[in-house]
Amino acid sequence: MRSPVQETLPFMDLPEVPTASPWCQRWRERTHSWAHVRDGGFDARRYSVDVITDEETAKGFVLTHHYSGSYPAAIAQFGLYDHADGERRLCGVAVFGVPVSTAVLTKPLPELRPYTESVEASRFVLLDECPANSESWFLANCLNRLLARGVRGVVSFADPVPRRTASGVLVMPGHVGTIYAATNAEYAGRATARTVKLLPDGTVFHDRTAQKIRRQEQGHHYAEAQLVTLGAPVLRAGCDPAVWLRQALVAVGARNVRHRGAHRYVWRLGRTRREREQIKLGLPALRPYPKMTDPEPVEF
Structure with missing residues (x-):
């Protein structure tokens, strides 16, 4: 009998807090902060979402602000722009790209062609100036634009394990996929421990x-x-x-x-519910969504 192929564990996502929390995480220069939903302030008329054609623009933003300090192999890059005061300022970037192995895509979406019909949500980062609820609006716009390009499935991962520097400074508090749950992604369990x-x-x-x-x-x-x-x-x-x-x-x-393995989420894209449900899932959709991050791990 052949041994099962283990997936490579991705670390591609934005740290946040449990699904039930009213707090939204933001970033600036790889340091996180929080915005509360009661603060409101999001006005869709003030923002736009556009394709970023210059990879250096997206890469520079991600390397400056995302906690990972790295940039993936990208297929599509989108920017969230703030038009306040007549200026057009980049305040968020979403990157969809090529995972470390095709199994990351084919295991949850076995009938879709990797890299054309299915992609990975690799980076998603908004500045601390963005009001609460910006991320769900931004992500929904990105998914609609991917669908228009022929993408039918998106996979992303939430890393629930906190990480610290060698001196003990918390740099990644761990997250469970709040934004993914909020945009109706299907939870498909954990990647390989x-x-x-x-x-x-x-x-x-x-x-x-x-x-x-x-x-x-x-x-x-x-x-x-x-x-x-x-x-x-x-x-x-x-x-x-x-x-x-x-x-x-x-x-x-x-x-x-x-x-223990990152949490895996899957979006099936389509214009109607029937189109979305026609896309086969290779893994069972689980409930409930995870709500708690993992305990801090023991180093060795």
Whole structure:
């Protein structure tokens, strides 16, 4: 019997608080804050959603404000723009792209073509100036635009495990998918549990990044520079990259954390309920939505 293929655990989403909470999370320079729904203030006439054709614009915004400090392989990028005072200011970015493996898409959406009919919601970040309820309006607009492009399914993940820097500063409080539940995504359980490696700044050092270094694939220079910046020695000519990587992770103080698996959400897109329900789900839709983040993990 063949062993089941394990999915790669994504860390692609915006931290937030439990579904029942009236608080909405916002970001500025990778630091989170909160807006309360009672504050209101959202006026759709003040905002617009447009495609971002210049990847550097979207990338710069995400790298500056999103807690992950990284940018995915993008298929579509959308911006939330504020038109107050006659100006057009970018105040939110949503990125839909290519996951680390096709199984991320084909497992929950087995009948859709990956990367054309199904995509992953990879980044979703709004500035702290955006009023409560901005995110559901922005996300709904993005999904409608994806549908117009022929996309019929979107998968996203919510990471419920809090993360701290090596000095103990909380950089990611964990989240359960509040915005996904609010926009009627279907909850499809957790991704595979596994051990993940945290860098001193609290970011995840992904398996795919490690593979680029070991195999010297495209992007390995950026991955190596990330570790060198944190205190690893420079990779010298003739040195085995796999050996260097092991030594570099020790040198920077990387930590192992056991992760129970991110929460998986799926949107089936269509103009009518009948069109949406015709899209086959490869995983059971579960209820209720998760409401609590995971306990802080033990590092080893």
